[in-house]
Amino acid sequence: MPRLPQRPDGKSWAPVGVAIVAAIWLATSMVHRIAPQEKGIVTTFGSYSRTLDSGMALTMPWPIQQVSVTDVTSIRRESIPEGDGEKLMLTGDQNLLFLTYLVRWNIKDLKQYSFQLAEPDQTVREVAEAAMRQSIAEVNLNDAMGSGRQQIEQNVRDRMQRVLDAYRSGVSIQGVDIKKTDPPTKVVDAFKEVLAAQQDAQSEINRAQAWAEQLTARAGGEATAFDKVYEQYRLAPEVTRRRMYYETMERVLSQTDKVILESNNVQSYLPLPEMKRTQPKPAAGGN
Structure with missing residues (x-):
């Protein structure tokens, strides 16, 4: 076996080498640098001792x-x-609804996260599935696929946090994001047909409501016009009655071939209606 070189005083370098190795071992196992985003759990012979915050620790x-x-x-x-x-x-x-979602979480109590649950990550998944199933069972299909998604996400987050706090898991749920809500693959064609029928029905309802609003507006306008005529009638009944008579007769007789004259200078045998029909129309653009 080769012998280690000796020191100038004739002693062996072995004790020095052992001291250096021991110093390195002590430095690496006793001095710890904790990053700002980290925390450390100190255990003494396997039992929890304390929690280290960011910085240097011994x-x-x-x-x-x-x-x-x-x-x-x-x-x-x-x-x-x-x-x-x-x-x-x-x-x-x-x-039935096929749903995919994302759960965002972080650790709020490292001691509880490390020692309270055997598999905290798996527990978070199982609690998320239970909370999502319960929240989906409280709403109908249209809400789950449409306007109710935001409320479902909030309900799932609140339920998860309550359960995990009861477990003392040391986990904080930051949010739940529903990524996709679809019908089962085997019934997707039938589901599309149902959605199309619902959209057609809603379109018909919208058209009916628009027609009802137009009819109501027209009736309101006619009622307002009648009220104005009635006010005029109250001020001058005879004049208003005569004007309404003339307007009605003009509207009725405008569709006939009769000509009503009140002048005595026109002979009654003149074929005025026939002359009116045979009168040539002025050329377009003429004076």
């Missing part, structure tokens, strides 16, 4: 104490279902 050397560092500020995302899986849920009006 602990006892391994194996007496160990430090587990975890990012607690970054947002974690759980996409449900994973991959191409299909999650069918039942709505309040007994319709």
Whole structure:
């Protein structure tokens, strides 16, 4: 075996090498740098001791104490279902719905997150699925696929947070985002036909309402005009009555071939209606 070189005083370098290795070991196992977005859990012989915040920290050397560092500020995302899986849920009006959504969360209490639950990430997924199924069961299909999505997302977030707080999971739910709501693949064609029929029905309802509004407006206008005529009639009944008579006779007799004359200078045998029909029309653009 080759011998280690000796120091000038004739002693061995082995103690010095052991001291250097021990110093390096102590430095790496006792001094810890925690990043701003991280926190550390200190365990003494496997039992929780304390939580380290960001910065430099000192602990006892391994194996007496160990430090587990975890990012607690970054947002974690759980996409449900994973991959191409299909999650069918039942709505309040007994319709099946294929729904995909995203859960955003982070760690608010590292001690609880590390020691309270055996698999906290899996627990978050299971709680999210239970909360989503319960929220979807409270609404009908149209709300789930349309205007009610925002309220569903808020309900799921609130339910998840209450359950996870009861579990003392140390998890904070930042939000739930519904990405897609579709009917099951096997009934998508029939579902499209139903949607088309509903849209046609809504179009007919809109047209009927528009016609009813026009009719109501016209009736209101006629009522207003009648009120104005009545006011004039109250001021001058005879004049108003005569004017209404003349207007009515003009409207009725304008569709006949009769000519009514009050002058005595016109002979009664003149064929005035025939002359009126045979009178040539003026040329376009002529004077």
